[in-house]
Amino acid sequence: MTPSINNVTSSLNTELDALIIGSGVGGLVTGTQLASKGAKVLVLERYLTPGGSGSSFRREGYTFDVGASMVFGLGKKGYTNLLTRALNDIGEECSTISDPVQLEYHLPDQFRLEVNYQYKDFIACLSNLFPHESKGISQFYNTCWQIFRALDAIPLLSLEDPNYLAKVFLRNPLACLTLARWLPVNVGDVARQYITDERLLKFIDMECYCWSVMPADLTPIINAGMVFSDRHAGGINYPSGGVGTIAEKLATGLQRYGGAIRYKSRVSEIIIKDEKAIGVRLSNNEEIYARVVISNATRWNTFGTLLNKSYIPKTEKTWSKRYKPSPxxxxxxxxxxxxxxxxxxxxxxxxxxxxxxxxxxxxxxxxxxxxxxxxxxxxxxxxxxxxxxxxMITGWxxxxxxxxxxxxxxxxxxxxxxxxxxxxxxxxxxxxxxxxTPRSHRRFLGRQQGTYGPIPAMRLPGLLPMPLNTTEVERLYCVGDSCFPGQGLNAVAFSGFACADRVGADLNLN
Known part of the structure; x- marks a missing residue:
């Protein structure tokens, strides 16, 4: 059963440290991490269940996943298994079923390919299809492994925390320098260094599009390094009972550590006083206050709907020009x-x-x-x-x-x-x-145009322009797929860890 609470004071009888708008996985990871540090946390969810696009629903004996059923981040080793880490940190564990084949492609001109969990098998199959590009194939995917190993060598927390950055650099300077090198680079730039066959380059486009809904020229190589390698390292592991199990267990852990979730609580406005975020107003005009406000809504919803236009920083206007809603x-x-x-x-x-x-x-x-x-x-x-x-919602x-x-x-x-x-x-x-339809996604997930996250509106230098968790509105933070490093359950879990680390430092909880 998903924990719920309708009366905040019955569980939280002191001042709230953090108020989180939305119970997507990014918001739940932030909330559970803060609660485990001793913070008083309340999550406000407009719908009936936690998880957003990472939730499940039931119909006539079926349990359907709302969003994608292909899940990264539930592996057992390293630092990139962020969903496993988030659950373990609050005493939870998710039983999983391993998938021996990540994906089977059915592409034009009878192009069929299975992406096997065994990396050597995948490379052999792809090289058999493009024998003249076998060397380039290995070089491209080896670059992805180089990035993944750097990511997997350091704990992934806030890039806005100087203490964290100093510690990880002293601990593993080579990994940090590797990631810094590739941060402004996109997949297409790397692929064309090693590959010339146009059909194979189209396949690399599809390798990116299948999880980023962007072609290779717009997909950051850091993200590709994670996905293209983790599918052969931690693997694709499906949570028993459906993807929504992850959010339900995070919600259970949040409550265990003294936090709470209020469902059917729609936030209509972020309250600003003296140019600081101090709380929220619900659609029923109830006001709730906290030391910090964390929005798990999209940045379009946060700065275009929940905040008065007079408080929208120039940086957010710049961001909205650089990025557009994905379909x-x-x-x-x-x-x-x-x-x-x-x-x-x-x-x-x-x-x-x-x-x-x-x-x-x-x-x-x-x-x-x-x-x-x-x-x-x-x-x-x-x-x-x-x-x-x-x-796109325009057609509907x-x-x-x-x-x-x-x-x-x-x-x-x-x-x-x-x-x-x-x-x-x-x-x-x-x-x-x-x-x-897109209207269904907008209605039930409360997301601008029903989007699943931002994609570049132009060619950008990798992940460099992607905003982190702090905003120019004091005491207001953002978390989720509108923040570094972007879309996907494991990516928003990263955002949640980073946000909790930054907020924890600001509230002297770390």
């Missing part, structure tokens, strides 16, 4: 008969029929079948297929009533037809169907 998604949560899934099918797939459509509206399709790893998510004799494809914004439902049906029918190239006869095997 939202049209998503299908399908319950299907078991026989609709061919034998020896892998859990995760990516489908694209034309390279020109990779970034197009509803072009690339991402597919997960989590019941291949955890059958308990569905009734006996059934499987779950979660398919989603990028979609002005549709009402019957036109909106017809557009949903048309998109769903088109997606199912395309999926039958992987799962022949799928349409006849569907027993349950849930259709989500």
């Amino acid at each position: 939202s998604f049209v998503s299908l949560h399908l319950g299907v008969r078991a026989e609709a899934i061919p034998l020896n099918t892998h859990c995760h797939h990516l489908l694209l029929e034309s390279w020109n459509e990779m970034e197009a509206e509803q072009g690339t399709i991402f597919v997960s079948i989590p019941t291949l790893l955890d059958p308990s998510l569905a009734p006996t004799g059934r499987h779950i297929i979660h398919a989603f494809t990028p979609s 914004e002005n549709l009402y009533s019957s036109a909106y439902f017809q557009a949903k049906k048309t998109s769903a029918d088109r997606l199912i037809h395309r999926l039958e190239s992987i799962f022949p006869g799928l349409n006849k095997g569907i027993t349950n169907l849930e259709i989500g």
Whole structure:
């Protein structure tokens, strides 16, 4: 059961140290880290359950993941297993099922490739497809490993904490210098140093797009170093019971350390006094005060909705010019008969029929079948297929009533037809169907345009322009995918650790 509290004073009868807007994984990691340091923490969540896009929902015996089912950060070793570390720090543990194949690509011109957990097998398969590029392939992915090993050699906390930076540099100067070297670099720059085959470069684009929704030229190499290597190191590990289990366990740990979550608590305004954030006002006009306010909302929501325009710093206006909202998604949560899934099918797939459509509206399709790893998510004799494809809210914004439902049906029918190239006869095997649109994501997740995070509006120098956790509004911090290092559960967990470290230093808790 997810812990909840409707009366703050019943659990927190002293002044709050930290007030967190939103219970996404970034906000929960921040909250649990602060609570474990002794801070009085309250998380305000507009919805009924924690986790945001990292949550799950239940329908007719099925447990569906809201967002992606491909999870990094639940490995057992090193410093990059941030979800495992966050849970362990509060006495929680997540049982997982390892996935031997991260992803199966179904790409144009009969390009098929499995990304095996065993790195040597993956490199061998890719080199067999491009034998003339075998040396360049090894050099490119070895660069990613160099970055990953540097990340995995140091505890990942706040880059805004001078004491932390001094300690990690003295502890491992080579790792720090390696990361500093690659911080302003994008994947495309590195790939073209070693690879010339245009088809292979398109594959590298897709390797980036499948988790960043950006081509290689816009994807920071630091992030790629983490993803392209961790899938062969810590691996892809699915949490038993669904992705939402992670947030539920973080919420349980938060309460164990004296913190609390209030659900159905929609923040309408961040209260500013003497140019400092001092609390929030809820939609019912209740006011809650704390020493610091931490927003797990997007920066567009934080500075465009929750703050009066007179308090928006110039740095945030600059940020909004450099970054734009990534697409939202049209998503299908399908319950299907078991026989609709061919034998020896892998859990995760990516489908694209034309390279020109990779970034197009509803072009690339991402597919997960989590019941291949955890059958308990569905009734006996059934499987779950979660398919989603990028979609901008502009095409859905002005549709009402019957036109909106017809557009949903048309998109769903088109997606199912395309999926039958992987799962022949799928349409006849569907027993349950849930259709989500960018409007659904905006409504239930409270995110600007239903976006899943920022992407560059122009070519930028790697991660250098990405903001950290502090803001120019005193006592107001941000956490989540609008902060360094960006999108993904493991990335927002990093943001949560960093934010808690910075806030802990400012509140003399570290």
